[in-house]
Amino acid sequence: MKLNIDYQEKFQARHIAPNAADTAKMLKTVGVNSLDELIEQTIPNQIRLKKPLNLPVAKSEFDYLNTLKQTASKNKVFKSYIGQGYYDVIVPGVIQRNILENPGWYTQYTPYQAEIAQGRLQALLNFQTMVIDLTGMEIANASLLDEGTAAAEAMFMQYSLRKNQKANVFFVSEELFPQTIDILKTRSEPYGIQLLVGDHRTVELTDDMFGAIVQYPAGNGAVYNYADFAAQAHTKNIKLTVVADLLSLVLLTPPGEWGADIVVGTSQRFGVPMGFGGPHAAFFATKEEYKRSMPGRIIGVTIDSAGNYALRMALQTREQHIRRDKATSNICTAQALLAIMAGMYAAYHGPQGLKLITERVHGLAVLLANSLQQLGYPQLNEAYFDTLKFDVGELAGSIHSEALNNEMNLHYSGSVVTIALDETTSVEDVKTIIRFFAKVKGKNLNDVNFDELKSNLQTVIPTELQRQSAYLTHPVFNSHHSEHEMLRYIKSLEAKDLSLCHSMIALGSCTMKLNATTEMVPVTWPEFSKMHPFAPTDQTGGYMQLFDELNQWLSEITGFAAMSLQPNAGAQGEYAGLMVIRAYHNDRGDHHRNVALIPASAHGTNPASAAMAGMKIIVVKCDENGNIDVADLKAKAEQHKDDLSCLMVTYPSTHGVFEESIIEICNIIHENGGQVYMDGANMNAQVGLTSPANIGADVCHLNLHKTFCIPHGGGGPGMGPIGVAKHLVPYLPGHAVVNIDQGKSIPAVSAAPWGSASILVISHAYIAMMGGEGLTNATQYAILNANYIKARLEGHYPVLYTGTNGRCAHEMILDCRAFKNFGVEVTDIAKRLMDYGFHAPTVSFPVAGTVMVEPTESEPKHELDRFCDAMISIRHEIDDVQKGLLDKTDNPLKNAPHTAAVITGNDWKHPYTRQKAGFPLPYVADYKFWPSVGRVNDTYGDRTLICSCPPLSDYEFEESEITTPEYGT
Template identity: 55%
Template sequence: MIGRSTKLIQSNKRVASVLKKNISLSSSKLFSTCVSACSSHLASLDTYTNRHNYQPENENVHLMLKELGFKSLEEMVKTIIPKSILYGEGERMVLSFDQDGKKTVLNGESDILAELYNHAKLNQVKKSLIGQGYYDNKIPNVILRNIFQNPGWYTPYTPYQAEISQGRLESLLNYQTMISDLTGLPIANASLLDEATAAAEAMAVCYNAHKKEVNAFFVASDVHPQTLAVIRARAAPLNISVVVGDALTFDFAVNRVCGALIQYPNTTGAVVDYESVVKKVHDTGALTVFATDLLALTVLKSPGEFGADLCIGSAQRFGVPLGYGGPSAGFLSVKDDYKRIIPGRIIGISKDAQGKTALRMALQTREQHIRRDKATSNICTAQALLANMASMYAVYHGPTGLKNIANRVHEMAVILNKGIKSMGYTVSSGLFFDTFTVSVSNTEKFLSFAAEKGYNFRKVDAQTISLSTDESININHLNEILAIFASFNGSKTVTANDVAPENLISSSSFARTTPYLTHSTFNKYHTEHAMLRYIKKLEAKDYSLCHGMIPLGSCTMKLNSVAVMTPVTWPEFGSIHPLAPLNQAQGYLRMIEDLKQWLSKITGFDNCSLQPNAGSQGEYAGLLVIKKYLESIGQGHRDICLIPSSAHGTNPASAVMCGLKVVVVECDKLGNVDVEDLKLKISQHKDKVASLMITYPSTHGVYEERVQEICNLIHEAGAQVYLDGANMNAQVALTSPGKIGADVCHLNLHKTFAIPHGGGGPGIGPICVRAHLSPFLPSHPAFDGTQYELPNSVGAVSASPFGSASVLPIVWMYIRMMGSEGLRTATSVAMLNANYLAKKLSEHYRIYYTAGNGLVAHEFIIDCNPFKKTTGIEAIDIAKRLMDYGFHAPTMSFPIGNTLMVEPTESEDIAELDRFIEAMISIRKEIRDIEEGKSDKVNNVLKNAPHTADVVTSDSWDRPYSREVAAFPTEATRERKYFPTVSRLNDSYGDKNICACLPIEQYKH
């Protein structure tokens, strides 16, 4: 494919030359020229834009425009978006694309895949034994193809609607069970973002467990450097003092701390007995947190066995690619005492309406969108897709298979240790699992010498390196590594066969004797056929974009095309260690520079950081940058963050994490920020105001007319404007945060820019900033001494230098294939689709907020409160009934209680929009039947929804409506039916049953 694409690029010189002559034309003329040139028989036919959304000339676009009373998309856009912020003709955003220094406008999918592959080839894939929390591994092909590359697994939404998410919930329950078993602690969450941020969350648990009265946290000096960096960044705004020292000698009795973080095995591989340390920490009332390695725990005594209170780490080496640092699932497990303050999601056991055991996300009432500024974490996106891969890796290998892998990894490390030592080197003494250190005369010289031979090792100091073995190492690698050491010091080469194999752990006091993964799920799917069927069984229980539209307001569930997903699996991207020398990652760095430029242009800002690996992390990083900037100009006393009452729940949680005090600004009757109340709050707090957090278009789905006035008021008060980019899908190429007047914004790349939601992650939340904030962007220990070092940085906010780098090719492909005009059309069609739905449904439902002209932005809110008064029907009943019609529900009760927020995105065609309209009109008729007394207020088709296949095919049927009405209410459902696998869940039961849960099959009666 790549070869054919390269030839196609060469054959298109004629098209390129036509466009080159017109490169100085205005963007509209440039686009016209492109259309003209590309319409020739030489043009690429496999363009992406017309498959992602309708083009302006499409007949269905005209049908919808006619319904709304417009003649063109341009006319509609000018009517909806305030003129003051809409790009004029001369302002239109134009992205510049080059290939090898030459301008290019080739836009076929195969052309652009070839272009990105030219970037990828610049990466040097060497064998990295750097370790430090990142390891190469073997992804089982059955998992690679059927989960990682499968839209049935990577396109679903977070499992808030449990009835249509039972497959992912079971897999995530497996993940929790795996973490609990291996760490020896009873409660685990369903993944965090990475190891370092999990450590920061653990610090917060310790701090909150002490009711914030002890503001010091101990970190052992031998933890991974990136973990310490993230903890320091997280601790600073909370005024938590980070104390670094030797855990074995530190006097905890004298120096009181709320918790102590210890790495086991430590960052250079040593396995140390910390049982006495745990006792010393506990004697002071503090908690112990252990950072650990899951594979090591299959053969080493678990932290839970020697008293750990919390355990953190990464599941990356369980079948997730290196990917230049992510995404990969972090984990956090705790003692039962702390289950109410553990951050993130927990999967628990519940029951459905028929008494059938089912799964749901427990503790939903304490998520940050409910608790807001009282939340203990702002975590929103987890790493569900990667957690599912890791859990399936454990299911596939089982306890015996994992132990065999661990023993092999350990024994290879022992062979290298003994072999290198026999050649005259000094190696670290004591017990280790997969990592040990070697003294060399000159570290830089040795690392350069080894890199020439195809291997990377870790620099510990000027005379010490460390090396870490992993699952991918074989005997040939061992011999090549030994040869490198022999050649470097001129000693006689030793081969792996010359060294007697030995398992040091099995004969030590650290050997694990407690069982793990004893549950049947981990012990019966070890053949590929069985594993395939298990994966498919779970997939069949879930609703994804494969089934139909997921119209979630504020979540932008759009097409994740095969073309954007393909490069993620290329080894040139997947096999790069995040701490490899920068000269080996030139392909990544070039792609990253492209994205920084493009995203800065799209947002109207000057610089960008791609390090935050979730939208919540982006919010946090953006506010940290603002705070650091204010401190730099002598305004560090400013500590008030103004947040509209309609804001996302993560906004106030992020502000509190940054040490800011939240002051709520009210909204007016139209759902806009109440400017008079804003003026009042500014006046009340005067020079204490640090920032305003605002979402645009508003969370209520409208473009606020006075947004520039709002920004000006904040700037006049000496503060900064943070714009939440959750609704960026209504801005791209039509306006921008910079045009609006903001100073910093985060972008949800898993929303606007086509990274799939993965059933609850991964996400990426980069921040874009104006020039004055640029010096304070996130940095990383790996950047020290490089061109990326930022001396005034807020520090590291993620474990790896560029966050979840391996999914950045998705964004690159999306932007590159769409181009400036494609992005502009996408935003316009997203608005068209939303207004078409709103117009059609407004005859049957009350649309909560619209602009003065009756139009909405890219989403809208349906008010369900009138039905509650007349029939007892609520938003949740409509949401569950939509499942019977073959739809995922819109966002429920956010930002207003008992409402549905609908966002169709630009990806859905008119047929799918009409199918949704038909379903909603039919549901309105069902509600009307209750209003008119034709249906019972309690025993009706909405209150009993959803209806499973088991229910509608049961021998008995005592409901006052037919089975056909229950399961096949429309013609569309007869043609294509999706059945939820469980009936409506009992939420209160689930909230009361927080446990270390066994696989669901063991709860079946």
């Protein structure tokens, strides 16, 4: 036996599921002899890359983790007392292991199909309830991207609600965190909103102001009583936004009780690691009267077809898809997984546990303040929660040096030193700080009456600002305080949700692919998770190396000159890219260039993002084959050539086709003075075979939560970095705190300089372990898997659009519109798929009455076959309805999904069998996933909007309200 010692396992063999034998069978079904032949028939030759990707040789999983450990060691994890919106936390192990590190939670999709998403919907409802209780507001949404962008969303909501349409001034407290002010600058400029940054105690409120924003506690740590300021603002019809520290609201009077109209902030302190900036779930709470103007996703209570308690996304769940350029927000990806963690943190500790944590943090701050004052350091904040401010004069440098010697980071601004404590701070940490502050003055700990001060602690929060109202009174926050109870609660919710652990999720445009364990493991390493985003640069070498490598690799993949890793969602990337184009035109004196051409088929965030960037949207027609109508594009580009800013185009198209005219399209735009923005939603069909730069684009965002394997997490986190051509590099986003300016950078688009930095390691791992060959093969197999499904299904469902040679890209649209003629809606097909154990493909987008299917390269042939068998079986059921063999209104499609309670109940009156309902194909019995509720009633949920946890005992329904109306998606 000859031994092979050079063998190294290839990660791509784990990521790309079809083996050689299955590949041969699939190619035969598709009707080609090889993968190369299929690609030649699918991707136009003129846009094919002429050479392979120049990326490092692929690493094995074992070697990658060892190498990454060396990189991670370059990050120095000091104790952080920097504050500024980011604080170290204790992540409860039961939450870390069973949610953050659990694919049953992180591989879920956004809960558009509510019946198989009741677990995460309940967890998000818990989050909303927590936010409502702590802020004292009436309604909250299910998380935003970060604190800074939440503040910007609040500003724009205030602007859209203004009664005086001429009012365009927004007052900004100078004591907001600088990164928040930076984002407000970015968002305000396209709308002509004037920011007035100043002191809330001295500003003159005028009639041309529509809104104001303050921080509570303030950025410097002071706790102000804003009640009089709020009252004064309201006399001028000025709405007030409060950026609040959620943890502090356990002790402080909530803003809703002293006049806030909107309260925003981050839930990071509720058990979510700093992660060098993210991901973290922001929150947004407001008054009931403003509910229909709220951005983001809202979880609401409704009933199912049996009249039972059920949850679903309410109101603006897909507002940008419906209202497009008239939408009030372009938010698509939120931070659901992190919101779920924060809500679970509140449930685990409960109101009493949170109070003990908060009192301890505040108590340690008082102890430190009193101790340092005994050493002769006056503390400047009269009232504070956890953040102390000292003007130390010429001693700042010495204190800085001593802090570093003790591996502690404080916040420095000239002679002012600020210290922000958190739940990880101990009495010994406080003593350490006292020691080096004493040392600088030639003193020691014995010069402080420490034990006496410790035993006589009193709050410095004024009585009128001490919270009196109850919070977190719902049973969900008072029932799961032991680890065993919390574990069972988490698992009970997880069991209600279908994820990639159960079956393929073939969502067109969403690319639900393998999130490999090796890619996920480093996310919770302390070298990555416990880093403050504003830590000194000489402590962040590991992150800087990771960013530099990822920048190089993504630039090679896209063909662009450079990337910005800051945008922390796909829609955020769209906005950032358009703002870069805007800055480029303005810098050249072309301030008038504000027209964006957008195809009628575009994703709804495209026109919403363009509107937010201050652009005028002109819609370009699509032809009967779904392609951009080149003649219409040319006519409109020439008509608007003096004002043309850009074209927004998705490639391959939203219809799943590589349009052969793409180079001509890009040339038309350039000839008329515009830039080409490519939406990277479908990048999984490009990597290694073509590229945005190769087709002629100037800027592109990448959905790292799609093509590059960051998990969807039930609706987020996401990352949407942008790549740009050389002439746009100087305009990439900068940051107010960390100097990443490119020369002519636009202000920040996200709160942290590198967005949700800690999850960038996932995409870094994916690229490093796949290598150029693996990434290219992944693209080829994504196209093969899609065309295999197409070949199996096109005899049963018309495929709406294909390329010149009859091929689809990585996804296809199945036309279900004709079934409506005999009473079957596309929604019925989506719900019926749940009985077969599948999540529906994308429903009614981009064409109403269709489903868009994308299998990804991670699915094996037998899983593709299971899905195809289910779709074919459903087609036979539709035929039976058409032929009259199944009742038109009482059939498996109309009654889907069927719950275990329905199937096993005593009252079965349907004209089809229980087996037909619950076990429609033999394979279903082997591994049955039961939807936990029947079909949800959207109409009832919107009519009686309830967005916090109701006591189920109080939640009763009138019989007349238990209806099953027509459902939309």
